[in-house]
Amino acid sequence: MIPVNEPLIGEKEIEYVTDCLRTGWISSAGKYIDRFENEWAAYCGRKYGVAVCNGTVALELAVSVLDLPKGAEVILPSFTIVSCLEAVLRNGLTPVLVDCDPKTYCMDVDDVKRKLTPRTAALMPVHIYGHPVNMGEILALGEEHNLRIIEDAAEAHGAECLLHGRWRRCGSFGDVSCFSFYANKNITTGEGGMVLTDDSSLADRLRSRRNLCFIAKERFLHEDRGWNFRMTNLQAALGCAQLENIEGFIRRKLDMAARYNEGLKSLPLSLPYIEPWAKSSVWMYAVLLDDSVPFKAVAFAEILDKRGVQTRPFFRGLHEQTVYGKMGLFRNVSLPVTERVYRRGLYLPSGQAITVEQIERVIKSIRSVLCQ
């Protein structure tokens, strides 16, 4: 079976993690935490990095420190992971979902414009499968309507977006930016996440709330509420080693995408599309079955599975999740592009450890299914 994802762990990773174990620095204190925070922030062009235990809590923490008024509206895409919505709901805010672009699967900026109200307080752009949201348009909307921006860059390590004629890395936009370093992301700490910002008071609040709001002047006096969202030195050590090789990791993804592009052309499939203002990192190689194909993505996935190729389905839109329906949310929401791509899309094996031979086998399997 060719796995949908497998990380690449090198000797440096083993050396740094072993260093933590040998020196006893295994919890959330230790030299690798600061180093990983500083180096990741610098890589993304940000001033401050606050490491946390995963990307889901990075989003919850990031929304929390903006201290938005209770019930204020946050606009986010429906085509994303539940973590985005949970960050809004768990902070007592009102989610407003928008549809996605049919080619990049990122939030549809025109739909964002349609859904702005006087109660809109923030936008949460989410870069999907390594392709950036059009941040020029999002930032302009934010300025015009005085909105806070929470950037979810958990799928877009190393991706870039053109802004006023300059390429800028994802993770550098808006008030706060969130990353995940889960095992399938472009660089990994096993589990892990980070919030980036350029605002020193937001950075202070992030650090405090990540760590139960302990304060320096009296250890067990608390003047605010927080969580234990700390990252361990072990995780950060892994992250530091991975970061030393990030250019290599991104090059591997782009090489993988080029091979898939070549091998899968002229099939009834939409291949990943990249806007001229974007440098996608092609985190996952996502394809969409054309309408001429007489089966859905789930059936396609089953056939490929029998041929030894593991795939993953697309996100089911947040507005089509039973749990939120039971809470009375999104009852009359219809987002046709999100609904269609969910039924027609899947992503192919795209992990860092994938080999050229495996890519060729995936291509052969797909051609044998679709060229009948």
Ligand SMILES: *Cc1c(COP(=O)(O)O)cnc(C)c1O
């Ligand atoms: C992976 C991911 C997250 C959550 O990260 P975890 O570390 O798995 O909690 C958040 N947002 C997006 C878009 C993701 O892909």
